[in-house]
Amino acid sequence: MKAGWTSLGQEASPVQRPGADPWAGGAWQYSDETSRPAPAAGPAAATRPLVTGNGTGAPRVAVSDGTTRFLATGPDGTPSAVAAAGVGVAGVTALAPDGTGYRKPPKKRRGLAALGILVLALAAGGAGGVVAEAIDDDDQGSGGSVTVIGADPAGLVERPPESIAGVAASVLPSVVSVSVADAGGSGFVISEDGYVITNNHVIATAGDAGIELAFFDGRRLDAELVGTSPSYDIAVLRVEADDLQPVVFGDSGSVAVGDPVVAIGSPLGLDATVTAGIVSALERPVTAGGEDDQSYINALQTDAAINPGNSGGPLVDSSGRVIGVNSAIASLGMGQQAGSIGLGFAIPIEQVQRTAQQLIADGEALYPVMGVLLDNAFVGTGARVADDGDNGPGVTPGGPADEVGIESGDVVVEIDGEQVRTPAELIVRLRAHEPGDDITVVIDRDGEELEFTLTLGSAVG
Structure with missing residues (x-):
């Protein structure tokens, strides 16, 4: 049985079937004359007698306004469930729940009344059908009715591909x-033959x-480490499988x-979590990782909830x-790892693709350099080229910066x-x-701005 509202019994409208049994509970009949009793129902018009009082058959109720009302009966002669519920149909006034009747419209407005009766009969058709089926089941001696719970799965609406649910499903x-x-984290498949990307710090x-x-x-499959790039916080893994969905x-x-x-x-180990x-912002400079493997990310910023494990x-x-x-993620934690505060950062996919391709091809990745050592103690605006010291020369001899004339103490203010x-x-x-890209660098040298064009070198990491 398909769930939903439907009529299971006979046609409910007496307009469509004059003289028929609209509620499967007996024929309906009434008199237009209020000064005398209704005539007895003929064989073609009724299957049960109409009597007054508490006798068997359809009760007739006379009230103080002079109208006469008849009620539908069930197979045993008692008022049907529809009549008891106060539902009226063509030509019949049914009882209200408190036992009082509803008055038949005056004859002079019969056209409008007929229209109203038809609408009511159609609206109540479902209830009449249910009564009819129950009677049929009783006649056939069935053990009872079956209740279907829930909707037909075929009627469920699929989510649009561009909705969050559609995106998550894909x-x-x-x-x-x-x-x-x-430790733990997340990753995603980039090829059918088993390559997977994750973060180096994971x-x-x-x-x-x-x-x-x-x-x-x-x-659950064991993975082989293909290669890592601490500079970009990227790692490539591989599993023995050839039926993966990239x-x-x-x-x-x-x-x-x-x-x-x-x-x-998988934030906090809760796999398959979607937020x-x-x-929120583009090209957000972000530094992540420890001193030995710091990553510098030109990040996409988002307010999607990102937590440890994402x-x-x-x-x-x-x-x-x-x-x-x-x-x-940015955190307000005081010495402790905290959760999302709406400031998450992602490595742009173009950079990830370049690095992953290098790791798959060579097992290592390159990043661009201009050949200078920076002074992290500098508190002014810009990035100052360090003086020569224990950590090495401020400008790498023969490097890109040295070749164009950049010196220790210069402050880079624009790229x-x-x-x-x-x-x-x-x-x-x-x-x-x-590596190999040409860039334009503006430096401040003792208050004077100088512009240089240099070709970026490369380093492994």
């Missing part, structure tokens, strides 16, 4: 949970304990502030395309028209490029 099969000895402590990936379909890459360069995004991963938000998972756009790798305010910001701006 991306979740590609997202994995990453487990190592004393697997940095793996050691000999190994790395295990848990997939959306329930499989993600679709998007274009982080075309993302605008305010675009909707979805973050997917949503918007892109690291390495995908940030996707409204079409389900990956535009970044969730990597860091390619973008202001540089801190040393970290300079590094982030540089690492948004590739």
Whole structure:
């Protein structure tokens, strides 16, 4: 039986079937004359007698206004469930719950009354059908009726692909949970033959304990480390499988502030968690990691909830395309790791793709350098080139900066028209490029601004 409202019995409208039995509880009859009793029902018009008082058959009720009312009866001659509920149909006045009747409209307004009766009969058709089926079941000696709970699954509406539910459904099969000895995080499949991307800091402590990936379909597979890039906080893993569903890459360069995004991963070990938000800012300089493996990210900022364990998972756009790798969060924790405060950061997917391709091809990745050592103690605006010291020369001999004439003590204030305010910001701006790119650098040398064009070198890491 399909759930929902439907008529299971006979036609309820006496207009469509004059003289028929509209409620499966006996024929209906009334008299237009209020000064005398209604004539007896003929064989063709009724199947049960109409009597007054408490006799068997359809009760007739006379009230003080002179009208006469008749009630429908069931198979045993008692008023049917419909009449007891106070439901009226064509030509009949039914009882209200308190036992009083409803008055038949005066004859002079019979046209309007007929229309109202027809509408009421149609509206009440479902109830009449239920009564009819119950009577039929009793006649057949069945043991009772069956109640169907819930809706027909075929009637469920599928979510639009661009909705959050649609995006989650398309991306979740590609997202994995990453487990190592004393840490965990997230990752996502980038090829059918088993390559997976995550953050370097997620697997940095793996050691000999190994790395295990848990997939959306329930499989748990050991992963091999292909290569890492601490500079970009990217790692590539591989599992022995050839039936995986890879993600679709998007274009982080075309993302605008305010675009909707979805973050997917395993925050606090809760795998397959989906959160949503918007892109809050672009090209946000972010430094992550420890002193030995610090990462400098020209990040996408989002207010989608990102917590410990989301690291390495995908940030996707409204079409389900990956535009970044969730990597860091801002925190108000005082010496303790805190949760999301609405400030999360993702590595742009273009950078991730370049680094991953290098790691897959060569096992190592390159990042661009200009050949200077920066003075982290500098408190002014810009990034000051350090003096020669124990850590090495401020300007690498023969490097890109040395070749164009940049000196120790110069303060870099601009790259390619973008202001540089801190040393970290300079590094982030540089690492948004590739080795071999030409950049324009503006430096402040003793109050004088000088402009240089140099070709970026490369380093491994």
